[in-house]
Amino acid sequence: MAARRYDIRALDRGxxxxxxxxAGQPLSPELDARVDQMVARCLAVARPSGCARVFDVAGRDERDGVPVVRLDGCALELEGRSIARHLDGAVAVGVLAVTTGLALDAELRRLSLTDRVGEVLLDAAGSALVERAADEAEADLARDAAARGLVAGPRFSPGYGDLPLATQPTLLATLDAQRRLGITLSDSLLMTPVKSVTAVVGLFGPGAVPPALDPCDACARRDGCALRASGRRCRGAR
Incomplete structure (x- = not known):
């Protein structure tokens, strides 16, 4: 599937x-205005794009006692108990990658030298934007699933639960994401551009009820999370 540009013209300020x-604390008029300024800057600078492909499930087995979901026609294997539960009953899997582009990275680096508050605000806007782009890619997969008579579940990313970050190189190679989107990986498996997201989406047969995804349930830091203890989350439930 060719890369797709996403025409995202607004972000949810919340x-x-x-x-x-x-967490509901008062914002000064100056900071309030700066949030809007950096959201507008993010939308002006970023170039959100993504790509996705669908693969049939070739089989399920175990490696050293750990479940593995194998996909037909590619080298990508999804290993871990959490992803096995997430894809239980799936007949196919959508694989996606999205990014906001290198221009936003360059703007973040510039602000890190000249405007630290602006950098933090732009970084938050970039995080919201890349999640919007991932929503768009997920919606594309849902439409593709519907055309095949299937139902799409929620997305699940490497690093959730026990799906290892080491999945990233093969996932990105499967999508040819470096050529299509310009996404590269460091030796520590961090993506560039920094505002990039990869994920898989289970596709289920007619009448199936895809599993709900509470990100806290899939998080290895669930028990000691200060955000969760305060009633907040680092990512909304899907």
């Missing part, structure tokens, strides 16, 4: 504030 750790 999402941007959530990435800033906002």
């Amino acid at each position: 999402e941007v504030l959530r990435y800033l750790g906002y």
